[in-house]
Amino acid sequence: MTVEHLIARPFPGAGLICRAGGLLVACAVDPAADRLLALVEQVTRNDGDGAELIRRAGGMLAQSPLAAAVAGVTAEGAVAVLVNGAAYAEVTGPRERFRLAGPRRVHRVTEGAVHTLVLGLDQLTGPAPDGSVAQPDPRVRLDRGVVPGGGLVTDLTQLRVVVDAQEPAPAPRRPDPSQPFQAVLLVPEHAEPLPPEPQPRPVDPAATTGPLVSGVHCVNRHFTDPSLPYCAICGISLTQATHEAGLGRRPPLGVLLLDNGLTLRLDTDYVIGREPEFDDDVIAGRARPLRITGSSTGMSRRHLRLTLTGWEVQVTDLNSANGTVVQLPGETEPHRIAAGSPVVIRPGSLVGFNRRWLRYESHRNP
Secondary structure, three states, X not given: OOOOOOOOOOOOOOOEEEEEOOEEXXXXXXXXXXXXXHHHHHHHHHOOOHHHHHHHHHHHOOOOOOOEEEXXXXXXXXXXXXXXXXXXXXXXXXXOEEEEEOOOOEEXXXXXXXXXXXXXXXXXXXXOOOOOOOOOOOOOOHHHOOOOOOOOOOOOOOOOOOOOOOOOOOOOOOOOOOOOOOOOOOOOOOOOOOOOOOOOOOXXXXXXXXXXXXXXXXXXXXXXXXXXXXXXXXXXEOOOOOOOOEEEEOOOOOEEEEOOXXXXXXXXXXXXXXXXXXXXXXXXXXXXXXXXXXXXXXXXXXXXXXXXXXXXXXXXXXXXXXXXXXXXXXXXXOEEOXXXXXXXXXXXXEEEEOOEEEEEEOOOOO
């Protein structure tokens, strides 16, 4: 992603200021800052998404006292902000206005575009003796490569200048009248046959790197749920199987069909909300985030979690503000589930969270 027309001017102070595309950092001079700045460079080389930077920076700073204010523009045009230690961030936009401050690590993603963003370090950029806040020099802009300083050192030993020259267009080929003409006649069934096209290798739907669970193999050697009368992969009856349970890699249990048509493979846990990327299990790689944004959705930052336990799928409301409802197959009305209590859902179940919903679909649908 490319971010244009983002103007950044640094404050006076003894900290470190970094701006790379739509990613911004203000942090203290500390050995831990090297890892943070290296992370900014890595995310910039990837896609430069601010949400990705904040998610990974949150995990990096989880046990660090480094004073840092980190922000980044997301792919949706919003701004993700994280503050850790003696730092602060102030955000002003058409829909919201807030301030984040340490020392506890806090983070937030705006609901939309932002007009003004301020990142600062409390101990290094405090107010002036008269109580006023220091203002940045209007001539200094990080996006133009202008920063305060007393000089610079340049190494020209490896200097190389390359001037791009436009390659001339190739001259058109002309027949050479001095060369003999050779005619070729193609006769059916006498031409050399073309080599056969390579056939794609069939994909084994049971191939997965999921956790080890107890299950059985059907006659086609698919590892499947022993409680079912048929294989969840190929649908063959399990009456002829040995039913000797053993450990194996669990295949995907189906898909999640979101109300906007998005389909997600159900092969791991999911955390759903406005900011699921900051969940501890998501940061640790134990769950996958499903971010649903918008001020009218009624979603909490961490709204609900889908957990795969053995061959079951469980839904847990994470103490959301508007709650979660579940409608199992055969039920005519959804019912609200208690916060913090896992509820097992079956294929065909509908899960609603305020104005949004998803459906659990699988080969095992009734």
